[in-house]
Amino acid sequence: MTTLLHRRHTSDQLNELIGTAPAELVALTDDHRRSLTARFRAVPNTEHRRLDAWSVERAGQPSSPFRWSPNTARRSIGNASLRRVDLKPEVSLTEAVHLEIDDLLLRAISQYARAGSLAHWLAGLTQPVLGLVSAEAMNWATQLFEAAQGLANPWRVPACDAYYDVATARTTLRGRRDLIVSRDESRIIIRLRAGAPGKSAGPGLRADMTIDALNHVEGVAPSRFIGLWPEAGVVLSVDGTMVDLRAGARDLVRTAVVQRRSRLAVAA
Amino acid sequence: MTSLLPSSPVNVVDALRGDRYARPLANTTSASGLRAQLEDGIYHVIGKNNPAAPLIVRASSLRQPVRSTDLSLSATGRIRGVLINQLLRLHCVGISIDHAFEEAVEAWRGEVGENDLLERLEQLDDDERARLATDVTAHAVTLMRAFGPLPKRWTPRSTVRATQRLAAGNVILRDVIDLMMGTNNADAAAVVLLDVTTSPLGEGAERTMRYHALVETLRTSIVPLRSSTFSTATGDLWTVDVDHELLTRSCDEVLAVIEELWKNQ
Numbered sequence: 208m209t210t211l212l213h214r215r216h217t218s219d220q221l222n223e224l225i226g227t228a229p230a231e232l233v234a235l236t237d238d239h240r241r242s243l244t245a246r247f248r249a250v251p252n253t254e255h256r257r258l259d260a261w262s263v264e265r266a267g268q269p270s271s272p273f274r275w276s277p278n279t280a281r282r283s284i285g286n287a288s289l290r291r292v293d294l295k296p297e298v299s300l301t302e303a304v305h306l307e308i309d310d311l312l313l314r315a316i317s318q319y320a321r322a323g324s325l326a327h328w329l330a331g332l333t334q335p336v337l338g339l340v341s342a343e344a345m346n347w348a349t350q351l352f353e354a355a356q357g358l359a360n361p362w363r364v365p366a367c368d369a370y371y372d373v374a375t376a377r378t379t380l381r382g383r384r385d386l387i388v389s390r391d392e393s394r395i396i397i398r399l400r401a402g403a404p405g406k407s408a409g410p411g412l413r414a415d416m417t418i419d420a421l422n423h424v425e426g427v428a429p430s431r432f433i434g435l436w437p438e439a440g441v442v443l444s445v446d447g448t449m450v451d452l453r454a455g456a457r458d459l460v461r462t463a464v465v466q467r468r469s470r471l472a473v474a475a
Numbered sequence: 476m477t478s479l480l481p482s483s484p485v486n487v488v489d490a491l492r493g494d495r496y497a498r499p500l501a502n503t504t505s506a507s508g509l510r511a512q513l514e515d516g517i518y519h520v521i522g523k524n525n526p527a528a529p530l531i532v533r534a535s536s537l538r539q540p541v542r543s544t545d546l547s548l549s550a551t552g553r554i555r556g557v558l559i560n561q562l563l564r565l566h567c568v569g570i571s572i573d574h575a576f577e578e579a580v581e582a583w584r585g586e587v588g589e590n591d592l593l594e595r596l597e598q599l600d601d602d603e604r605a606r607l608a609t610d611v612t613a614h615a616v617t618l619m620r621a622f623g624p625l626p627k628r629w630t631p632r633s634t635v636r637a638t639q640r641l642a643a644g645n646v647i648l649r650d651v652i653d654l655m656m657g658t659n660n661a662d663a664a665a666v667v668l669l670d671v672t673t674s675p676l677g678e679g680a681e682r683t684m685r686y687h688a689l690v691e692t693l694r695t696s697i698v699p700l701r702s703s704t705f706s707t708a709t710g711d712l713w714t715v716d717v718d719h720e721l722l723t724r725s726c727d728e729v730l731a732v733i734e735e736l737w738k739n740q
Contacts, residue, residue: 215696216694216695216696217503217695217696217697218660276585276586276588277585277586278586299627299628299630300627300630301568301569301627301630301631302627304568305568305569332585333581333585334570334578335561335565335570335578335579335581335582335585336581336582336584336585336586337570338564338565338568338570338582339561339564339565339582339585339586341568341570342564342565342567342568342633342634345567345568345630345631345632345633346632346633346634346635349630349632350632352630353658353659353660356658356660357660401636402636402638403638403640437694438636438637438638438694439637439638439639439640439694440637440639440693440694440695440696
């Protein structure tokens with residue numbers, strides 16, 4: 208049976224979820240990886256497929272194409288700002304957000320940013336919209352910092368999300384993660400979410416957790432994957448058990464199937 | 476303690492900060508009682524029935540009695556409110572504002588892309604647009620004069636959203652706080668909530684302040700230090716220290732709104 212715990216978002220509850228995460232570490236083996244590849248290859252695709260927790264939560268239904276906006280930019284800038292504050296505690300979060308945006312702008316001006324990148328988009332913005340981007344990033348970073356500050360265990364902001372290329376299946380999986388909390392030999396992942404959790408929040412967390420395990424060199428899964436919805440004051444978590452990992456992988460494959468079916472329906 | 480300031484102080488931030496050594500310990504025990512009070516009250520109103528759609532309570536539901544007309548809710552009034560909110564957001568992150576109207580419109584367009592209200596703004600003729608620009612500039616001057624620079628260590632957040640589901644999702648409390656400062660990770664209460672309105676302050680503003688405090692308490696399980704509202708129309712700042720009595724009163728007001736919504740369903 209899969210797991211899904213629901214708690215109110217307080218420091219005590221978060222620490223309890225971290226403290227009570229399963230001690231036994233579960234790892235995905237090469238056989239698991241081969242099996243996943245075979246299942247994805249059985250769902251043919253003409254163009255490269257990108258799947259993440261959001262596509263699982265939407266049950267494979269197409270969403271509007273990605274475009275940069277203050278809302279979509281806030282996570283990248285907010286997380287990078289918190290990483291900066293973690294390295295240099297004398298820098299305030301507000302300053303860190305400005306420094307991060309300045310760095311990105313510098314990268315664009317030095318022509319190190321490719322077209323379509325965050326830096327490239329920021330470079331084309333006017334001052335008021337840049338201000339709005341800062342405000343959104345500030346909100347994001349503060350929410351994450353508030354959660355991190357209350358943690359009893361050591362934490363860090365990962366430098367990037369978890370990606371996994373499914374060999375010979377032209378499929379890339381992306382698992383989002385905002386905080387990695389260390390507990391003995393294990394790790395607990397925290398992901399910050401906007402709004403309130405929907406009915407498919409659990410499968411979304413499982414998908415993120417499975418991708419994180421696939422991304423790990425030895426296939427070791429996080430002990431627990433925690434989703435944080437500060438706007439709703441709610442925390443949901445799934446455990447890093449083999450049952451949950453299998454469910455996560457199954458949902459990802461199922462999403463690929465639904466996407467293919469809807470593409471075929473459009474083509475017909 | 477509740478204090479009502481008769482005139483706007485020189486600096487809103489100073490008024491919100493208050494005496495930092497007189498702050499009470501963070502109250503982490505009231506939230507569950509308030510939630511229970513709301514759940515009991517909602518059960519009393521709707522019983523075991525399931526409304527066709529969730530009953531949604533917003534700050535605006537408490538701002539004015541049903542069936543009264545508030546001119547600030549006209550399309551132009553709403554556009555003015557949105558634009559002043561954009562300016563507040565820019566001010567929070569230290570952006571200097573030289574041309575209030577143009578910069579606010581630009582920020583708004585950058586945020587939402589296209590929406591009905593923005594379309595309405597585009598449809599205004601030159602005279603209406605000029606009148607609105609003058610109006611927004613006047614409100615912006617009041618806002619900027621009253622707010623000094625915000626201390627960076629206060630981690631100012633703007634347009635902070637909150638949602639609380641009650642009665643198994645049959646009732647949803649939604650809220651947007653224009654400006655929030657301070658941290659919940661301190662031993663003493665330190666979070667300050669501020670609502671900025673372009674209307675003169677009235678009884679509805681008091682209810683809104685209480686509602687912000689209630690939803691924030693339910694969201695974080697920690698009672699905020701104070702809840703305030705600032706009018707850019709008059710330059711008035713009202714501020715209340717949040718205590719259990721104030722939150723209980725807000726519960727009663729929310730339940731009255733839910734009863735009204737249930738009757739009108």
